[in-house]
Amino acid sequence: MLEELANDWPSDASDDLEGKIEISGEEIRERMSGNLCRCGAYANIVAAIRDAATETSA
Amino acid sequence: MRSFQYERARTLGDAARLVAGADAMAIAGGTNLLDLMKLQVETPGELVDINRAGFAEIEDTDDGGLRIGALATNTATAVHPRVRSDYPVLARAILAGATQQLRNKATTGGNLCQRTRCFYFMNIDQPCNKREPGSGCGAIDGVAKLHAVLGTSDECIATYPGDMAVALSALDATVQIASVDGAERSVPVRDFHCLPGDTPWRENVLEDGEVITAVTLPAPVAGVQLYRKVRERSSYAFALVSIAAIVEMRDGVIARADLSFGGLAHKPWHEPRISDLLEGAAPSAELYDAAADLLLEDARGYGENDFKIPLARRTLHAVLAQAVEDAA
Numbered sequence: 001m002l003e004e005l006a007n008d009w010p011s012d013a014s015d016d017l018e019g020k021i022e023i024s025g026e027e028i029r030e031r032m033s034g035n036l037c038r039c040g041a042y043a044n045i046v047a048a049i050r051d052a053a054t055e056t057s058a
Numbered sequence: 059m060r061s062f063q064y065e066r067a068r069t070l071g072d073a074a075r076l077v078a079g080a081d082a083m084a085i086a087g088g089t090n091l092l093d094l095m096k097l098q099v100e101t102p103g104e105l106v107d108i109n110r111a112g113f114a115e116i117e118d119t120d121d122g123g124l125r126i127g128a129l130a131t132n133t134a135t136a137v138h139p140r141v142r143s144d145y146p147v148l149a150r151a152i153l154a155g156a157t158q159q160l161r162n163k164a165t166t167g168g169n170l171c172q173r174t175r176c177f178y179f180m181n182i183d184q185p186c187n188k189r190e191p192g193s194g195c196g197a198i199d200g201v202a203k204l205h206a207v208l209g210t211s212d213e214c215i216a217t218y219p220g221d222m223a224v225a226l227s228a229l230d231a232t233v234q235i236a237s238v239d240g241a242e243r244s245v246p247v248r249d250f251h252c253l254p255g256d257t258p259w260r261e262n263v264l265e266d267g268e269v270i271t272a273v274t275l276p277a278p279v280a281g282v283q284l285y286r287k288v289r290e291r292s293s294y295a296f297a298l299v300s301i302a303a304i305v306e307m308r309d310g311v312i313a314r315a316d317l318s319f320g321g322l323a324h325k326p327w328h329e330p331r332i333s334d335l336l337e338g339a340a341p342s343a344e345l346y347d348a349a350a351d352l353l354l355e356d357a358r359g360y361g362e363n364d365f366k367i368p369l370a371r372r373t374l375h376a377v378l379a380q381a382v383e384d385a386a
Contacts, residue, residue, distance in 0.1 A: 001158070004158065007137070009133075009136075009137045010136075010137070010142070010149065010153060011153055011158070012150075012153045012154050012293065014153075017142040017143075017146050017149050017150070018139075018142050018143060029293075030293055031158060033157050033158075033293035033294045034156070034157025034158070034159055034160065034293075034294045035157070035159070
């Protein structure tokens, strides 16, 4: 997911297919969809992914 | 899962030769076939892995279109710069389907050939004329919420479940097919899938010993492209109704309207009379209603899926209104 975000690959939640992806909660939830690991149920996972994505692209 | 032989095709010729024969099946991403093998719905004696047979490239065609190799993954297609800029309805449709993990494995050819998600088809303890000819259809008078309202038969009311092909149908793309004898042929996506009729096991026009090599898109056209998918969950769910639309406005009238519909039939549904009605007309609610009348004049509900008929009408209204607004 971090690679997708770093490459600005769009998802179903993206408003723009070609622009910079805004790493919103909605984006992260859509991109986690279908991930059956139980980590997906932790309340802080979206914030954690956002932190990691921001660090990676910084 | 039952035991099977595994062979790997290194070339297109290999692939066509190896899949010829009633007991062999090609496997690429396996996102549908492996599920069906675990359920024993599919029991091939031999699996031919075509992942290394080439034809995964996405490349420009001489006439300004795009050729998408049959083994190009759904992800590779959806993120391709030209797909995003010139064929956004295709990118949107792919991104609306499955999940990233599945799209990373699923291929263009496999996606076109995916099977219905009818509960009766996927359960070998249930009757299904598609899986076991002559055994009956459990969905008629059964659990039929996801099922078709257009083009059904007394044998089968299953839907084609995919999103990508609905966009390909609106774009009037072409399926490129190679045969074991070296012959090649092209079939419009709009003619690739079959209605169930009295041969519901036949879902598309591929013959034994044929493999899809690519899908070609015509040169891009002007206008707005939309894909609207209505589903029970906003992610990772099959369409109840979906619409791929390409709409161009000129001087206040609709200059072009190419629409295809998912979730309604055994194939992506394309009704050419809708384009004829809309093109040259000024947009209005009455016009959209007339388009829905054309779409749904022969629609038939089977109880649980009756809701799809008014849902398709409302979705068509919403899509046309949005497209006209965006294109103005």
